[in-house]
Amino acid sequence: MTSVEVQRPTGVHDLPEELLSAILSHLAPSDSPVDTATLKSCSLVHSSFRNPAQQLIWEAVEITTEDDVRQWTVTRARRRAPPKELALHAFKTRKGLARLFDGCDGLRWLMLATPNRDVDPAILAHPSLHDLRTLIVQGWLHKPQASLSFPFHLRSLVLADLYPGSPNFASWLRALAPSSLPSLRSISLPACSSAAHPAVAAALVPFAPQLRHLGLSIATRDDATPYGAVLDAATSLHSFECTSLPAALLPHLPPSLAVLATTEDARAIPGEALREALLERPGARITRLYFACSRAEFLSEVQGGRGLVEEAVRNGVDWRFQGEAEDE
Numbered sequence: 001m002t003s004v005e006v007q008r009p010t011g012v013h014d015l016p017e018e019l020l021s022a023i024l025s026h027l028a029p030s031d032s033p034v035d036t037a038t039l040k041s042c043s044l045v046h047s048s049f050r051n052p053a054q055q056l057i058w059e060a061v062e063i064t065t066e067d068d069v070r071q072w073t074v075t076r077a078r079r080r081a082p083p084k085e086l087a088l089h090a091f092k093t094r095k096g097l098a099r100l101f102d103g104c105d106g107l108r109w110l111m112l113a114t115p116n117r118d119v120d121p122a123i124l125a126h127p128s129l130h131d132l133r134t135l136i137v138q139g140w141l142h143k144p145q146a147s148l149s150f151p152f153h154l155r156s157l158v159l160a161d162l163y164p165g166s167p168n169f170a171s172w173l174r175a176l177a178p179s180s181l182p183s184l185r186s187i188s189l190p191a192c193s194s195a196a197h198p199a200v201a202a203a204l205v206p207f208a209p210q211l212r213h214l215g216l217s218i219a220t221r222d223d224a225t226p227y228g229a230v231l232d233a234a235t236s237l238h239s240f241e242c243t244s245l246p247a248a249l250l251p252h253l254p255p256s257l258a259v260l261a262t263t264e265d266a267r268a269i270p271g272e273a274l275r276e277a278l279l280e281r282p283g284a285r286i287t288r289l290y291f292a293c294s295r296a297e298f299l300s301e302v303q304g305g306r307g308l309v310e311e312a313v314r315n316g317v318d319w320r321f322q323g324e325a326e327d328e
Contacts, residue, residue: 062087069100076103085109094123101126111136118142121175127151141168144175154180158188158215166192170199173207181206188215188241194222201226208233215241218249220268228252247273255283259290266293271303278312288318295321 061083063069069091082104091097091114101107105128112119119139125148132152138160154176161169169192176184184207192200197218208214208230214237218224224246231237231252239259242249247270253260262269269291278286289312291298298321299306312319 061085062089063091063100064089066090069096073099082106087111087113089113094120097123098126101128104128106131108132109134111138113138121145121172122148124150124152138162141166141172143168143171148175150176150179152179153183155183156186157184158190160190162191164193166196169196170203173200173203177203177206182210185211186213187211188213190215190217190243192217194219197222197224198226201230204230205233208237209235212236212238213241214239217243218246220244220246220264222246224248245269245274250274250277251281253277253281253284253286255281255285257284257286259288260286261290261292263292266291266297266301266305269298269302271305271308274302275304275308278308278317279315286317288320290320292322294323 061072063072063086073096084106086104086107086109088097088100088111091100101123107129108131110129110132113136119137120142121144124135130151133154134156135152135154136158138158140163141159141161157176157180159169159172169189173187187204187207189200204214204227211234214230214234216227218227222244224244225248227249228251231240231249231254234254235256237254237256239261240253240257241261242264243262244264245260245262250270250273278284278289295309299309302308309319
């Protein structure tokens with residue numbers, strides 16, 4: 001008699017871990033909160049579920065209190081996967097933060113927004129941050145030490161200095177240059193004081209040729225001329241966001257620019273200079289504008305505003321104002 005080998009039906013527990021991860025990822029969609037409770041339950045269903053479920057649970061972590069810091073530190077040994085994204089809103093000491101970063105190898109996105117507003121750049125020299133690509137810092141920025149060396153190569157940087165006078169923006173940019181000058185594609189510098197503009201502009205110039213996005217904080221009364229050299233050097237710039245649109249900067253908008261945004265009120269926008277930059281500048285190819293004032297304000301308060309908007313729209317520019325949805 002010929003023996004017949006009976007094959008066991010393939011079950012869900014036999015699926016490759018990569019496929020299980022893809023299935024469970026529907027519990028962690030990018031556009032809504034992660035279903036942590038269900039993922040925790042999934043991790044207990046079977047040993048094959050444990051790793052992919054826990055990887056998703058710890059993929060993006062937000063720490064908001066000192067108790068969260070302690071819990072994160074003491075449970076490190078029980079975590080099976082390091083986070084890819086980490087948002088920190090509480091830590092007291094550099095030593096405590098270093099312990100928190102232990103075991104964070106592979107971290108790619110980090111936000112430091114701390115209540116005590118005290119941010120020493122030396123904390124970012126932690127070796128676990130070697131894969132960091134996006135850094136967001138909001139606080140009182142300490143001046144970096146000249147010998148400071150960072151292990152990462154950033155692609156995106158947001159620095160918000162809350163210290164009065166923001167004296168250390170430029171020194172942070174210079175400290176980041178050795179590791180991230182070739183790789184940085186996006187820089188945003190909100191809350192920059194007028195006194196800091198010349199030094200910040202000078203520190204930005206070496207980064208400018210590689211930038212695809214630049215965000216600046218320039219008040220209407222500020223002297224914006226130092227940033228002309230930055231825009232002249234930004235030959236690959238795709239989008240530019242500024243709290244105001246000083247007439248001095250508009251002639252320096254690079255031909256590569258496609259998206260322009262401002263948060264300034266309408267009455268401060270120089271209508272004639274804006275027309276020259278948008279419609280008369282050789283090689284201009286701006287296709288998207290966002291102004292954080294109402295359309296009615298712009299049309300009534302900016303000299304020649306109505307004709308400017310109508311002509312820009314005829315030329316294919318998608319011009320949005322405050323409160324206007326994408327499908328309007």
